[in-house]
Amino acid sequence: xxxxxxxxxxxxxxxxxxxxxxxxxxxxxxxxxxxxxxxxxxxxxxxxxxxxxxxxxxxxxxxxxxxxxxxxxxxxxxxxxxxxxxxxxxxxxxxxxxxxxxxxxxxxxxxxxxxxxxxxxxxxxxxxxxxxxxxxxxxxxxxxxxxxxxxxxxxxxxxxxxxxxxxxxxxxxxxxxxxxxxxxxxxxxxxxxxxxxxxxxxxxxxxxxxxxxxxxxxxxxxxxxxxxxxxxxxxxxxxxxxxxxxxxxxxxxxxxxxxxxxxxxxxxxxxxxxxxxxxxxxxxxxxxxxxx
Ligand SMILES: [Zn+2]
Ligand SMILES: [Zn+2]
Numbered sequence: 142x143x144x145x146x147x148x149x150x151x152x153x154x155x156x157x158x159x160x161x162x163x164x165x166x167x168x169x170x171x172x173x174x175x176x177x178x179x180x181x182x183x184x185x186x187x188x189x190x191x192x193x194x195x196x197x198x199x200x201x202x203x204x205x206x207x208x209x210x211x212x213x214x215x216x217x218x219x220x221x222x223x224x225x226x227x228x229x230x231x232x233x234x235x236x237x238x239x240x241x242x243x244x245x246x247x248x249x250x251x252x253x254x255x256x257x258x259x260x261x262x263x264x265x266x267x268x269x270x271x272x273x274x275x276x277x278x279x280x281x282x283x284x285x286x287x288x289x290x291x292x293x294x295x296x297x298x299x300x301x302x303x304x305x306x307x308x309x310x311x312x313x314x315x316x317x318x319x320x321x322x323x324x325x326x327x328x329x330x331x332x333x334x335x336x337x338x339x340x341x342x343x344x345x346x347x348x349x350x351x352x353x354x355x356x357x358x359x360x361x362x363x364x365x366x367x368x369x370x371x372x373x374x375x376x377x378x379x380x381x382x383x384x385x386x387x388x389x390x391x392x393x394x395x396x397x398x399x400x401x402x403x404x405x406x407x408x409x410x411x412x413x414x415x416x417x418x419x420x421x422x423x424x425x426x427x428x429x430x431x432x433x
Contacts, residue, residue: 142158142159142160142188142189142190142194143156143157143158143159143188143189144156144157144158144159144162144177144186144187144188145186145187145188145189145232146177146178146183146185146186146187147183147185147186148168148170148171148173148175149175149178150168150171150173150175151168151170151171151173153168153170153171155168155169155170157177159188159194162177162179163176164176179196179200180194180196180197180199180200180201180234180235181196181200181203181235183235184200184204184234184235184236185232185234185235185236186234186235187232187233187234187237188233188234189233190233191227191233192233193221193233193238197233197234197235197238198221198238200235201221201235201238201239201240202218202240204235205239205240206240207240208240209240209241209242209245210239210240210241211241211242211245211258212258214242214245215410216242216243216244217242218240218241218242219241219242219243219246220240220241220243220246221238221239221240221241222238222239222241222246222249222254223237223238224236224237224238224239224253224254225237225253225254226251226252226253228251229251229253239254248261324414324415324416324417326412326413326414326415326424327412327413327429337400337401337432338398338399338400338401338431338432339357339359339398339399339401339409339411339429339430339431339432340396340397340398340399340429340430340431340432341355341357341396341397341398341399341413341427341428341429341430342394342395342396342427342428342430343355343394343395343396343424343426343427343428344392344393344394344424344425344426344427345385345392345393345394345395345422345423345424345425346390346391346392346393346422346423346425347385347387347388347389347390347391347420347421347422347423348389348390348420348421348423349389349419349420349421350387350388350389350420351386351387351417351418351419351420351421352384352385352386352387352418352419352420353384353385353415353416353417353418353420353422354382354383354384354385354415354416354418355382355383355385355395355397355413355414355415355422356380356381356382356413356414356415356416357380357381357382357397357398357399357411357412357413358379358380358381358399358411358412358413358414359379359380359399359401359409359410359411359412360379360409360410360412361409361410379399379401379402380399381397381398381399382397383395383397385420385422387420392425399411409431411429411431413427413429
């Protein structure tokens with residue numbers, strides 16, 4: 142297996158046997174000796190193989206984390222995939238490898254990642270075009286200009302309703318006498334950053350007289366949420382809720398605020414879930430925002 146990189150002396154493309162990369166090698170162009178870079182040091186260096194060495198996998202995970210790279214997906218990676226396939230000119234390099242969950246890896250296949258993502262988004266948009274439009278924003282507090290703003294600027298499309306990114310699970314509530322389950326309405330995986338608080342502002346209405354609970358919750362991004370445990374011990378420290386008791390066609394506005402514990406480099410998913418006890422509760426407009 143050949144390790145291809147640019148010579149640190151003459152900067153021209155050169156290569157060394159992967160097994161010999163830890164020793165000194167002589168550049169065949171400038172004939173000076175050097176130590177080849179590691180995958181950590183040169184993310185564009187590549188091996189001439191569809192498979193990658195473990196050191197390269199470690200460098201990819203150090204750079205991109207262990208969670209699926211697809212915006213809106215919080216599942217653990219099942220494998221690395223080539224962003225651009227080798228057939229299309231992609232390389233087996235740290236730069237061109239990304240962690241993905243099994244489902245997204247299978248869906249993407251050999252396709253170019255960017256084209257595939259656009260196609261997936263379009264399918265999602267087609268499915269949802271008859272649903273009401275919501276606006277979701279992630280904002281930083283303007284009064285704190287020294288905050289690393291980049292940590293809050295989410296790429297477009299990051300704010301997918303979670304339902305678009307997961308297969309609905311069979312409702313355990315179908316079991317006789319089981320308690321009703323809350324429905325996960327939306328979730329936002331935050332980027333790395335010192336988010337200290339999430340705020341959910343919403344306008345609501347109910348179609349029938351009745352009762353409903355709205356939950357705002359957060360969990361470390363690497364955890365798979367289990368909202369059937371809402372109100373139980375798993376999220377008791379990371380959720381807050383509001384009760385709505387109303388009559389048919391009643392409308393209102395409300396706000397929920399949740400403080401996140403300080404965790405250096407913590408990555409959070411924030412989500413809103415609704416436990417509708419028969420009032421056909423709806424959000425007519427909402428904004429979910431993270432602030433310091
Ligand atoms: Zn050279
Ligand atoms: Zn995924």
